[in-house]
Amino acid sequence: MPEGLLSKEQMVKVLIEVHLNEAKLNQLRVPRDSTAKVYEIMERELLKHQGIEDSVYRKSFQYYLDRPMLMEEVYTVVVDSLSLRERLLNTK
Template sequence: MKYTYLAFAFIFAIASCQEKDVPENILSEDQMVNILVDIHLTEGFVQSLSIPYDSSKVLYPILEKQIFEKYGIPDSVYIESLEYYLRDVSKMEYLYERTIDSLTVREKNFQE
């Protein structure tokens, strides 16, 4: 009986770790990380400018739109993808770990 429970627990653990089917209109993890990196770089750039807060509120959406154009997606696809990944905390944490790693590598390369 004890082994039956262990077997069910093992099967459940394996099943829960399997990749769930991602809907067709959702960005891949790699695309999402790349866009998140660009968004964070853009946010940092806008914050570093010596311009009034009101001006930065106008500038950032323009630059954000350029990011979506760069990747050939509408903002609605990004928002829908973000909402999709936010439903799975561990997945979103993983995506942000990758995003932070990418930003760290860029910063290190910039400093060298």
């Protein structure tokens, strides 16, 4: 892994939160352009909360996109984690 990029574990953590934010936005009944603006704010806050610079996230995301096998590994964990959360919520 090149220096200055997010590890697989960090990328998984960020992407889980990104997808949870997207799910929250999908529940809103607002125009698409408004959703995009809100998403930008949510993403900025997410990265700030996790102590990740926007540029590092973008470079890391591109790094994984350019390496489909690595991205698949990351998304396998993301999907499994989100599925587990959903099952746990449905059992309550």
